[in-house]
Amino acid sequence: MSSSNNITPLFQDLAKLENEQHRAVCQDCSLSRLCLPLGLHNDDLVQLDKIIKRSNSYKRGHSLFSIDTPFKSLFVVRSGSFKTTISASNGREQVTGFYFPGEFIGLDAIHEQVYKSNARALESSSVCELPYENLQELGQEMPQLQLQLLSRLSKELSGDKGLMLLLGKKSAEEKLATYLLSLSKRFNERGYSATEFQLSMSRTDIGNHLGLAVETVSRLFSRFQEQGLIAIAGKTISLQAMDKMDALCK
Amino acid sequence: MSSSNNITPLFQDLAKLENEQHRAVCQDCSLSRLCLPLGLHNDDLVQLDKIIKRSNSYKRGHSLFSIDTPFKSLFVVRSGSFKTTISASNGREQVTGFYFPGEFIGLDAIHEQVYKSNARALESSSVCELPYENLQELGQEMPQLQLQLLSRLSKELSGDKGLMLLLGKKSAEEKLATYLLSLSKRFNERGYSATEFQLSMSRTDIGNHLGLAVETVSRLFSRFQEQGLIAIAGKTISLQAMDKMDALCK
DNA sequence: TTATCACCATGATCTAAATCAATAAAGTTA
DNA sequence: TAACTTTATTGATTTAGATCATGGTGATAA
Structure with a gap:
């Protein structure tokens, strides 16, 4: 059955599409409107594209990184989906979020420069890896990029406040x-x-x-x-x- | 009784101190090590200082801003304390955070450029107001400032994930x-x-x-x-x- | 001084959702 | 294909914490 069947596939067709395109650069990526490139000029996009590492597929259950390991990169989901979890000292876990294409993973690691959660693929999935050091350098030349980053962090923060309302009051x-x-x-x-x-x-x-x-x-x-x-x-x-x-x- | 009694006062002595200093500039502020200035050079600090508006005292119960109003500034608590709340459509409220001197209020408003919560003083309190537009401009010249901002957002995000664990599992x-x-x-x-x-x-x-x-x-x-x-x-x-x-x- | 009001403490009762239990599907591996 | 293993459904029972109810305490004010 083709990817044009009538129910939404698990974002697999996107992955397929991009593989066919030999791992599309940002300029051609269908997610750019939801992703970091939003608002960037084409010249800047070329620069951004250079620092991005496009991953192979992560199989279901595999970790993008684990808790308390040194922070190196932010990740953006390219296809598939992920969950992040944190755990209490007695082993209980809390799923802190689900992540779909165009969404950032690892933003909570910037402060302490250590990943504060575990990120696992929920299905076969792929990501774009953004080495934070490179991103930083690039940000100094591209104010739009910095603003995008701040905006994404702010968006996740706002979403988490909503989750607090959900968890506490609903x-x-x-x-x-x-x-x-x-x-x-x-x-x-x-x-x-x-x-x-x-x-x-x-x-x-x-x-x-x-x-x-x-x-x-x-x-x-x-x-x-x-x-x-x-x-x-x-x-x-x-x-x-x-x-x-x-x-x-x- | 003076502020040297043996129990911790509600951060009032800090306020008093700073009033005596005719609203200390960042360079002299005892909070600088916890606040935005962290890691900035003295020259940069002078620049930052110029854009900051130091508020008068907010009385207990008074709002710093209210929900769904246009975002203009970030705020940093200078003395006293605040709570932020968001509400469900049926009126139920969730207290999403308490804020003490050196802590940022309004970070979740950056994304939509609208305050997503209500911030109320819990006691007589004062803040430093950081007009976001000015902060942005300054950030372009001062990479350290941008990094500080990202770091603060990340810190709050990380704290909120912890609160999700608390609310969901404890x-x-x-x-x-x-x-x-x-x-x-x-x-x-x-x-x-x-x-x-x-x-x-x-x-x-x-x-x-x-x-x-x-x-x-x-x-x-x-x-x-x-x-x-x-x-x-x-x-x-x-x-x-x-x-x-x-x-x-x- | 007492009236008013918001806040706090504590006991009695109730209930939404957890836990326990058993079975059924749906995947996975041999 | 059967043998496991994991995941999902549904029912019975329990319980942590909510809600209800009452009285106390302390601050502000008239």
Whole structure:
């Protein structure tokens, strides 16, 4: 089956596309409008392109870096998806985020120059690696680049404040509805369907991220389906009443 | 009673000191080692100083800015303390952070150029205002300043990930213990006692921030006191067994 | 001085979601 | 293909912490 089937693939077609293009430079990359190049002039883009290392595929479960190792590079997802986790001293883990193409991983490592989380691929995925030292040098010549970086950090910060509200104040139902709509929005921004997509993360990961038990997530999926809000089969989900879902977010 | 009494005052003495100095410039400010000037040369410091607006005192409860208003400036606490909140569409609020001298407020507004939260003084407090446009211009000439900004954003991001772990995975007891130690650390970094300080925020604010009901916070304070972990009277708290407290954080 | 109001403490009760338990799918490996 | 292993679903039971209720305390003010 071609990549033109009617459900959203796990961003694999992007990977395929870019492999065919012999690892497209930033100028040709379909993500540039969501990524660091936003607002850069073509000359600057050429410069940026030179410092970027394009990775091979990371297989499901493989780590981009692990916690407490020296910070060298920021990463931008090129295809696939990742999760980041941090852990408490007794081993409990918290999924702190999911990352899709064009999104930055490792921004929280800049301060201490040490990775503060673990980043794992949720499926076969690839990244662009941005060596921070080079990025720094480049930033001195390209104010736009610096502003982009600040803006991305600020965006993630703002998103995390929203997650604090979710974790601290929302009911299980509100949490899951909020999460599904956030996914929908991000898929849509990337040119995919806002209503039909694949959940590349497990129920356990979703629950962990939202501060819920797996069982609660399962039950809620079932209930949302009974109520006609969604249709879900394994990892494929379809949002069938965005308005009602939106009302659930509170 | 003078500010030399034996318990930590609410950062009021700093304010007093700086008023006496006719609003000290960055070069003379006791906070510079915790603040934006870190790593800047003296010449650069003079430049930075020129763009900073030093505020009068904000009274308890007064807002630095409110949600959804255009972003103009970042703020750094000069004396006193602030809380930031965001709210869900149904009115529920989440306290997203407490801010002490040298800490930045408004970093999450850079991305959308709109304040995404509300910032209120918890006591009589003052700030340094950094107009973002000026900061940007200055940043182009002073790479160190840009790096400092990125670093501060990254630090807050990293802290927020920790809060996600706290909100999502920790028990009430662990939450409060973690919170008290975080305060202790921050007071200590500012030259105050790590074991005796004033809680400028209400029990309600603490509970809200940690995802707990006020009653739970009250009960835990009482229990920690019974167990000899702390001594608490109103807003004055003394940590009497840091090691045990640390063990509680998990 | 007492009235008012916001904040705090503590007991009694309730409940949303966790945990425990068992089974069923869906992947993976041999 | 069967033998495992991991992941997901669904039901029964438990529980941590919320909510409800009441009274205390301390600050501000009239």
